[in-house]
Amino acid sequence: MKYLVIGGVAGGATTAARLRRLDEHAQIIIVERGGYISYANCGLPYYIGGVISQRDRLFVQSPESFKENLNIDVWIHTEALSIQPEKKQVRLKHLESGKTWDESYDTLVLSPGAEPVRPPIPGINNPGIFTLRAVKETDAIFRFLEDNKPKRAVILGAGFIGLEMAENLHRRGLYVTIVEMAQQVMNVVDYEIAAQVHQHLRSKQVEFYLNDGVTAFTPLNKRPGEASPGMEITLSSGRTITADMVILSIGVRxxxxxAKEAGLTIGSTGGIWVNEFLQTSDDHIYALGDAIEFPNPITNTPAITYLAGPANKQARICADNISQGNHKPYKGAINTAIAKVFDITVASTGLSEKTLTKEGIRFESIITHSSSHAGYYPDAMAMTLKTLFDRETGRIYGAQILGYQGVDKRIDLIAAIIRRNGTVEDLIDLEHAYAPPYSSAKDPVHIAGYVADNIMTGRSRHIHWHQIQGCDQNEIQLIDVRTAEEAGLGTIEGAINLPIHELRNRLGEVPKNKTLVVFCGVGQRAYMAERILRQSGFEDVYNLSGGYKTYEFAVQKQSNEDIFARDIIWKDDHIYQAAPPDSRTSSGPGDSPMSPPTSLQEITPLEVDAVGLQCPGPILALKKQIDKAQPGQRIREVASDPGFAKDVEAWCTMTGNTLLELEEHRGRITALVEKARAQDSPPLHSSRGPLPGTELKNHATLVVFSDDLDRALASLVIANGAASAGKQVTLFFTFWGLSILKKTARPRVRKDLLGKAFGWMLPGNTTKLGLSKINMGGAGAALMRRRMKAKGVQSLEQMLTDAIDSGVRLVACQMSMDVMGVKREELLDEVEIGGVASYLNAASQGNINLFV
Structure with missing residues (x-):
C-alpha cells in the first residue's frame, strides 16, 4: 500500500507515524510545503518572548529522523498543486528547483491546516507586518526584533494567540497595543470572564482598543540612523496610532x-466535509486537522476546531481506519482550550452563552468565586468559574474559568463530565484528590454544582449583572447585605445596605411591593439573605450571580486607550509620564504609572499576609493593623483577591490614610499604606448611613486666570483627570481666562467703548489662543496644535467638551465680565455666572485648589 500525506505538524505527521506502527511494509510519503515537518506550533510565541530560549527545542522530528526511525519519506519545500481523484494522483512541485511531477497513491491524507486571515487593508503588505502560524513567520519576527529593536508593537486581534503575543512582546520590553473589533478579548469566553481579563491587561499597562478595527497602514518617514521607520495605523474610529511592528492575529480559515478544486465536498463552514471515520466524499481520501468541519457533540451543528489536541486524536483514528478499515468513529470536539495571559490563566470548554443563544438552546448560567485551594493554607488564589447548564435535565453545556492556580485541572474535570453528557449531579458527586495545598474539601467544581442544584430545585433564583444595570428602581430594590464598611468602599447605585448579620432584625425595612435583588461580594452571603427573606414572606427575591465582584468588573471601563500618550499625577502631586508619546524615542514600558521615578523613603513596615482571603478579608485585615499602628507608621499588605487593588485605593481615600505603593505580580497585589495622623483620619463606622468624612474633600477647584493655550490645556487636563477620579470639579474663569469660554460663532452684542477695546485685545475664542512662550505671532500655537494632533492628544476644544460631559462646573466671574466687557451671550451655554462666593463655596468643600 502507498500512503501519501499532504501536510505535516500535528495532523499529518502523527497520522504517518501511526500508519507506520500499524503497517511496517507500506510506502509512506509526507509532502510539506514548508521547511519543517514536526514542531511545537503552540510554543512559537514563547520562543519570541524568550521564555523558550533554545530554538531547537521547538522541533519534535526532522525529515532525517522520520526516515531513520520510521522509514517515512519526507519531502519538504514541496507543494501539492492539484489532486486527480480519478487517477489517484497528486501534482507536486518542488519549490526550490521548480520541478513538477505526478505522484500516485492508494490512500491520500489531507492535513493542509489553516491559513491566517489577511484582509485587503491598504498597506497590509508593508514591511514590519507579520502573521504567526509557522516557523518561517516566527523566524522573521525574531530577526526583526533583533535587528530593528522596535519599541512599540500593535497586535490586531485578541484571541489566544494575540494575547500570548502581547504578553511575550511585553516581556521583551515593548509597548504593546491591542486592537480588537469585538467588544471584548478572547471571544470564546463570555463577557463577564473577558471583563476580568481586561482589568488584568490594564494592570500590566497593555494598551487596547475594543470595538475598533484598522482601515489603513501608512509607512512613516525614516529618520537618520533608524533601522525601521515604523508606520501609522488608522483605526475605524478615526484614531491614529504609531507602531514599529504589527502582528496580525485576526483569525484563520x-x-x-x-480539496475544493478536486471536487471534494466542502461544508457550510468552509471546512472539508468528512464522515465519522474522517473520510471525505472520495472513498480514497481522508482529511483531518484545522481544515475539516465536524458536528459539535453538543449542538450537532458543523464546526471547525483549531486546536492541536483534537488534531492528534483525529490522526490516530484516521490511521486506524485507513489501515484496518473504517471501524473507529471520531466523536467530535467540545473545544476545550486554555491560555496564559500574563499572571492569570483563562480556560473554556463546551459552549459559551453566546453560542447557546445563537443555537437557540435554553440554558441557565451561574458565576461562582472560589479559591484555588484551602484558604487557611498559604498562597490560596482567587478563581472565577462560569457554568452553563440545562435547568430541567441538569446537563452541563459549558464552563469558563479564570484564575491564577489550578484552572487547568478544574476545566479538565468539567470537560470530562461534558464529554459524557454529564449533569449538575455529576459536578456534586465528583471525587477529587484533596489536601489543603491542592484544593478544598468543597472544590470550586463542587461549589458550582451546589449553586446550580439550588437553582434547579428552586431554592435560589439568580439574576445577572446586565439585567439590573440601569433597572427601574421603582420596581426593583437592590439590597447590599455586606457590612457597612464594605458597602462604603463601593456599591451598586440605589442599593440599601442591610448587613446579613442584622437582616433578621431589620425585615421591617425591606420593601414588600418590589422585586428584591440581594447581593454580597461573591454570592454566598446573598444566598443566606435570599433564604431568610423567602422564608419570611418575601417571594419575589433574586440573588445577583457572581455578586458585586462580577458586577464591578462588568460595568467599569473595559478598554485602555491612549495610555502611552498621557501624563499622570503621582501621589506626591508631581506630574510624570506613563510613557513617552513617541514610541521611537522611548526605551520600554519600564516603570508603570504606579511607580514614581524616584524611590519613596524606606521605612520598615508592618507586614500583613492576606493571600487567600476573599473580599472583604484583605481590607478588614488592613484596618485591623491600621488601628494598632502609630500615626505615620507603614503597613505592607500582600493579597490575592483581584479586587483588593481598587479597594485599597478607595479605602485609603475614604479614611485619610496614604497609599504609597501598589503593584501586582503573578496574582499577588502588594500595597504599602502609611497611617494618617489621628486628626486627619475620619473614623470608619459600621452604623447605617454614609460614612462621616466621605461627603467632604471630594471637590477640586481651579482658578483659570490666563488666556494662554498651554495654560488652558493644563487646566483642562487637570480638571478632566480629577473628574475621572470621581471628584466634583469647579473651574472658575476670571479676567483673561474668560476667553476660553467664548463661543466660536460669537453673537452680535452691544458694548461700550472700553468693552469694544477689550474685545479687540482679547482672543475671540479658544482657536485664537496663543502660547505663553515661543508664540511667534501665533505660529507657535499652530505648531503646538499640529504636534498634539500628530501624537493623538485631544484638542483644547475637545477637552472642554469632555469636561462639560463629565459634569465639570464652568463658572465665569461676574466682576471680571463687567470689567472686561464680556457679555453673557458670548459665553458657552453651559457656563454659570458667579462671584467670589461661588468660588469660595466650591473651594471650601475640597482640599485641592489650583491657580492657573
Missing amino acids: PENKL
Missing part, C-alpha cells in the same frame, strides 16, 4: 483550495 481552513485551507480548502486543494
